Amino acid sequence: xxxxxxxxxxxxxxxxxxxxxxxxxxxxxxxxxxxxxxxxxxxxxxxxxxxxxxxxxxxxxxxxxxxxxxxxxxxxxxxxxxxxxxxxxxxxxxxxxxxxxxxxxxxxxxxxxxxxxxxxxxxxxxxxxxxxxxxxxxxxxxxxxxxxxxxxxxxxxxxxxxxxxxxxxxxxxxxxxxxxxxxxxxxxxxxxxxxxxxxxxxxxxxxxxxxxxxxxxxxxxxxxxxxxxxxxxxxxxxxxxxxxxxxxxxxxxxxxxxxxxxxxxxxxxxxxxxxxxxxxxxxxxxxxxxxxxxxxxxxxxxxxxxxxxxxxxxxxxxxxxxxxxxxxxxxxxxxxxxxxxxxxxxxxxxxxxxxxxxxxxxxxxxxxxxxxxxxxxxxxxxxxxxxxxxxxxxxxxxxxxxxxxxxxxxxxxxxxxxxxxxxxxxxxxxxxxxxxxxxxxxxxxxxxxxxxxxxxxxxxxxxxxxxxxxxxxxxxxxxxxxxxxxxxxxxxxxxxxxxxxxxxxxxxxxxxxxxxxxxxxxxxxxxxxxxxxxxxxxxxxxxxxxxxxxxxxxxxxxxx
Amino acid sequence: xxxxxxxxxxxxxxxxxxxxxxxxxxxxxxxxxxxxxxxxxxxxxxxxxxxxxxxxxxxxxxxxxxxxxxxxxxxxxxxxxxxxxxxxxxxxxxxxxxxxxxxx
Numbered sequence: 001x002x003x004x005x006x007x008x009x010x011x012x013x014x015x016x017x018x019x020x021x022x023x024x025x026x027x028x029x030x031x032x033x034x035x036x037x038x039x040x041x042x043x044x045x046x047x048x049x050x051x052x053x054x055x056x057x058x059x060x061x062x063x064x065x066x067x068x069x070x071x072x073x074x075x076x077x078x079x080x081x082x083x084x085x086x087x088x089x090x091x092x093x094x095x096x097x098x099x100x101x102x103x104x105x106x107x108x109x110x111x112x113x114x115x116x117x118x119x120x121x122x123x124x125x126x127x128x129x130x131x132x133x134x135x136x137x138x139x140x141x142x143x144x145x146x147x148x149x150x151x152x153x154x155x156x157x158x159x160x161x162x163x164x165x166x167x168x169x170x171x172x173x174x175x176x177x178x179x180x181x182x183x184x185x186x187x188x189x190x191x192x193x194x195x196x197x198x199x200x201x202x203x204x205x206x207x208x209x210x211x212x213x214x215x216x217x218x219x220x221x222x223x224x225x226x227x228x229x230x231x232x233x234x235x236x237x238x239x240x241x242x243x244x245x246x247x248x249x250x251x252x253x254x255x256x257x258x259x260x261x262x263x264x265x266x267x268x269x270x271x272x273x274x275x276x277x278x279x280x281x282x283x284x285x286x287x288x289x290x291x292x293x294x295x296x297x298x299x300x301x302x303x304x305x306x307x308x309x310x311x312x313x314x315x316x317x318x319x320x321x322x323x324x325x326x327x328x329x330x331x332x333x334x335x336x337x338x339x340x341x342x343x344x345x346x347x348x349x350x351x352x353x354x355x356x357x358x359x360x361x362x363x364x365x366x367x368x369x370x371x372x373x374x375x376x377x378x379x380x381x382x383x384x385x386x387x388x389x390x391x392x393x394x395x396x397x398x399x400x401x402x403x404x405x406x407x408x409x410x411x412x413x414x415x416x417x418x419x420x421x422x423x424x425x426x427x428x429x430x431x432x433x434x435x436x437x438x439x440x441x442x443x444x445x446x447x448x449x450x451x452x453x454x455x456x457x458x459x460x461x462x463x464x465x466x467x468x469x470x471x472x473x474x475x476x477x478x479x480x481x482x483x484x485x486x487x488x489x490x491x492x493x494x495x496x497x498x499x500x501x502x503x504x505x506x507x508x509x510x511x512x513x514x515x516x517x518x519x520x521x522x523x524x525x526x527x528x529x530x531x532x533x534x535x536x537x538x539x540x541x542x543x544x545x546x547x548x549x550x551x552x553x554x555x556x557x558x559x560x
Numbered sequence: 561x562x563x564x565x566x567x568x569x570x571x572x573x574x575x576x577x578x579x580x581x582x583x584x585x586x587x588x589x590x591x592x593x594x595x596x597x598x599x600x601x602x603x604x605x606x607x608x609x610x611x612x613x614x615x616x617x618x619x620x621x622x623x624x625x626x627x628x629x630x631x632x633x634x635x636x637x638x639x640x641x642x643x644x645x646x647x648x649x650x651x652x653x654x655x656x657x658x659x660x661x662x663x664x
Binding site: 041046052056149210211250307308309310313322 | 581601619627631640664
């Protein structure tokens with residue numbers, strides 16, 4: 001089997017029809033007649049992070065809070081290192097995008113005066129089960145948005161240091177796509193499946209982050225030479241044991257405290273209860289023999305229990321199924337918690353493209369938003385909407401007066417032959433699954449996974465680097481029997497490129513800034529004098545060049 | 561954790577294939593749906609909610625505490641009924657009005 005070349009042309013290509021991608025397309029369609037293609041490897045109705053739903057809007061400026069106080073919070077929670085310009089421009093848009101999604105049909109809880117009911121300072125209560133179909137429907141109704149479902153994008157097309165489109169293939173039909181665009185917005189999400197997961201057997205995909213977000217946007221950017229930031233600030237979630245369901249619904253919703261195996265409230269022993277510290281304290285209690293750790297739910301009312309069952313069905317149904325299957329709910333048994341494997345995800349931490357305040361990447365014609373864009377942690381859903389709006393407006397301004405650029409047929413043929421080679425060659429020594437398992441094991445053991453308590457050292461990273469390089473070579477011998485296996489191969493290739501960048505970033509931060517997220521055994525202390533800076537990288541001539549960049553303030557307009 | 565598709569109940573409508581965020585569901589030679597990559601299921605339940613025939617059931621693997629119960633859904637306008645059926649046939653039903661926001 002080989003693929004048939006097809007050529008498509010549009011004004012703006014959006015890669016990934018998830019939270020940010022759909023919102024960005026909608027922004028463009030509602031403000032212009034610019035033509036948009038969304039290339040989505042699944043189907044926009046349920047693709048991306050919002051597939052099962054979401055339990056709350058976690059980035060909203062409630063009464064008494066301001067965009068400024070939001071930036072202060074994110075900075076505090078991230079140990080002083082964020083791109084304030086990025087977080088601030090998001091913060092100023094959070095409430096507007098929330099009203100927009102409500103107008104599209106998202107139910108938001110209101111009090112008798114019609115005001116949103118807060119769930120803490122920056123959170124409001126919703127029914128988020130249907131949020132993705134609501135968003136997808138709004139996108140599908142727009143005439144100037146063309147949706148390419150089941151099309152996996154594999155690389156940007158770069159011409160004279162400019163992005164002029166992207167290559168991809170269909171996983172349903174034998175089509176190889178060359179899509180030309182005046183600008184490209186990358187909204188592919190972050191990367192899961194880099195490290196061995198909590199449940200590596202039958203339930204290997206019972207993970208927090210979408211297992212179908214495999215770092216394609218990061219990898220394409222790395223290969224094209226875009227500057228990347230903060231891969232070393234990994235995100236590790238504190239989650240319900242086994243089901244990896246969110247804990248915030250229980251912790252914030254009913255005010256459950258974290259307790260250890262002896263019933264002691266342990267987080268405060270370790271310092272201020274920031275997001276990484278709630279996780280770190282749990283890891284330490286387990287290491288010190290004080291586990292298992294729990295959210296203390298025993299004693300809640302049956303009505304509260306019933307509401308928790310519903311809340312979890314609206315975003316993580318496995319947890320409700322587990323409670324009911326066991327026959328013992330949270331009113332009678334505390335909820336055990338654990339840390340997940342590390343993910344690379346710019347919506348929660350800072351990993352991703354190094355962008356200017358308009359969300360332009362360092363390569364002309366390429367913009368980034370959502371989990372794939374770096375520098376601004378704690379975006380959550382509404383932050384991704386806000387960032388997509390900023391990137392879309394900037395991309396619309398950029399394309400004004402621009403013409404499409406194209407390639408010679410011979411250049412397209414060369415890329416097509418590369419893709420076809422995975423389909424036509426004889427099988428190599430290893431299967432796709434074996435390479436994936438090996439990658440996750442290496443990263444777990446040598447780059448700070450669950451098995452080493454998230455800690456890494458230079459010595460271990462050296463081994464990781466060598467093993468990942470070997471796996472990159474093996475990945476070039478993989479054979480695809482069908483289009484879905486071709487997708488699996490490109491997902492492995494992308495994750496290996498993310499691993500390579502991640503290893504270099506972990507090594508380059510010669511301090512420990514964030515417990516668990518980035519804990520360097522060779523440098524166990526925080527070093528503000530040398531490292532209150534962003535660790536950035538650029539892949540050039542087969543090597544990663546590390547750049548340390550100075551903090552950007554909230555009123556700065558950062559330009560490359 | 562994964563899903564099971566009941567071939568007897570499947571009407572070959574193809575909606576679950578379309579919506580799976582991992583594209584893990586395929587058609588067999590009779591156009592009925594089957595899960596091709598069982599271990600790659602994320603457990604999002606998007607396919608359950610698409611299936612008007614109630615043919616798709618979601619279960620927890622034994623590795624994460626499953627004991628043989630299955631979950632399926634039936635949509636009735638704004639009401640989404642969730643059914644959990646245990647191995648002994650006992651059934652629990654939780655109904656959620658999709659217009660109502662979570663209390664937590």
